[in-house]
Each structure stands twice: as C-alpha cells, then as structure tokens.
Amino acid sequence: MAGRGRKIPKEISDIFDKYIHNNVRHLKQDDAINLLETEFGLDKEQAKTMFETFDRDKNGIMSIWEFQQFYICMGDNAQEVVNKFQELDQDGSGKLDVNEARAGLKTLKTATGRSLEDKEIDFFVQTTAGEDGTIDLGSFTSLLYRLKLYNSPAPPKDVKIHV
The missing domain is CATH 1.10.238.10 (EF-hand)
Structure with missing residues (x-):
C-alpha cells in the first residue's frame, strides 16, 4: 500500500486522531467535514469542497494521507x-x-x-x-x-x- 513506512508528522496525526473511531485511520465524509469545520474554521460548503478536492481516490473517505495533503497545502x-x-x-x-x-x-x-x-x-x-x-x-x-x-x-x- 502506498505510504506504508512513511511517518505522519505528530501535529497532523494529533488533529486527525481526534476524529477517528476504533483506531481506524480514515474518516467518513461527515466526520472529515466536521474535522475541517471544527479545526480550520471552514463553513459546511467550504469543508465539503475541501473534502472533495483532497479525497484523491474519490471513495468518500479521507485517509490520514489525504488529510496530510490537505494540511500541507492549507495548514493553519x-x-x-x-x-x-x-x-x-x-x-x-x-x-x-x-x-x-x-x-x-x-x-x-x-x-x-x-x-x-x-x-x-x-x-x-x-x-x-x-x-x-x-x-x-x-x-x-x-x-x-x-x-x-x-x-x-x-x-x-x-x-x-x-x-
């Protein structure tokens, strides 16, 4: 699987991990949108656009790797x-x-x-x-x-x- 062995920076995983369930490092669309609204001050429409942009494989799930790409591009x-x-x-x-x-x-x-x-x-x-x-x-x-x-x-x- 792509990305195995690469370490996610702590500040990225700390944000992402607040929203995961059962130690599964991906977020369903609603959870990802909630993260983007809560942590980055985006409104629902903006968060949805960001989710759609960074859900690279278009599977309706934001992986930790996809979130990392968002964070690298947008961050604070x-x-x-x-x-x-x-x-x-x-x-x-x-x-x-x-x-x-x-x-x-x-x-x-x-x-x-x-x-x-x-x-x-x-x-x-x-x-x-x-x-x-x-x-x-x-x-x-x-x-x-x-x-x-x-x-x-x-x-x-x-x-x-x-x-």
Whole structure:
C-alpha cells in the first residue's frame, strides 16, 4: 500500500486522531467535514469542497494521507486561503472566472517573492481552470500551493508558454 513506512508528522496525526473511531485511520465524509469545520474554521460548503478536492481516490473517505495533503497545502492558513478566494470572487458565484483569477494572480508572489509575468498568469489559469473555464475553491487551494513552491525565474520576454 502506498505510504506504508512513511511517518505522519505528530501535529497532523494529533488533529486527525481526534476524529477517528476504533483506531481506524480514515474518516467518513461527515466526520472529515466536521474535522475541517471544527479545526480550520471552514463553513459546511467550504469543508465539503475541501473534502472533495483532497479525497484523491474519490471513495468518500479521507485517509490520514489525504488529510496530510490537505494540511500541507492549507495548514493553519485555511481561513486565509478561503478569505482570499472570497475576496477575488467578485460576483459571489463560488468560482473564479478567468478575469477574477487573472486579477488575483497579479497580486500574488511566487516562492522567490517576485510577481508573476502575464504569460505565467495565463499558464496557471489555463492549467487550473476546470472544463467550464472557472476555478473553484479546491483548485484555488492547489494553485496557491503550486505558487508557494514555484521558484522559477521569470521567462524571457520572447518565449511563449504553451499548455
């Protein structure tokens, strides 16, 4: 099984273990949503979106490994991420359209502290948006995590970025 032998950091297992039953290290959807609401201050809809985003195998259960991925991406910043998403979601639709996403990405910095170039913004929007061309809260969370790790220099002015 994937992940055997890898140790879960104590702070992650301490949170997760408060919600498990009978020492089984996975949470059914309702228990996982309760954890996300209680521990990270998310409302029910936000918690459901996070559950659906991080339930990678789509089995309706959050494993300790899936929770670890959520925690690595969001950690104690869950409310900040949600607030930033809501701030960018000008029309209150619960999704960022291309213009909202572009405007938001112009305000964010990469791992090296620089602003994104327009062609990089286009790349991130295109690779993050769903089939309907919008970005939901879960995808936005993943995008912010990618930006946190993104330490590439700005692309040369004459280079086009293709998706």
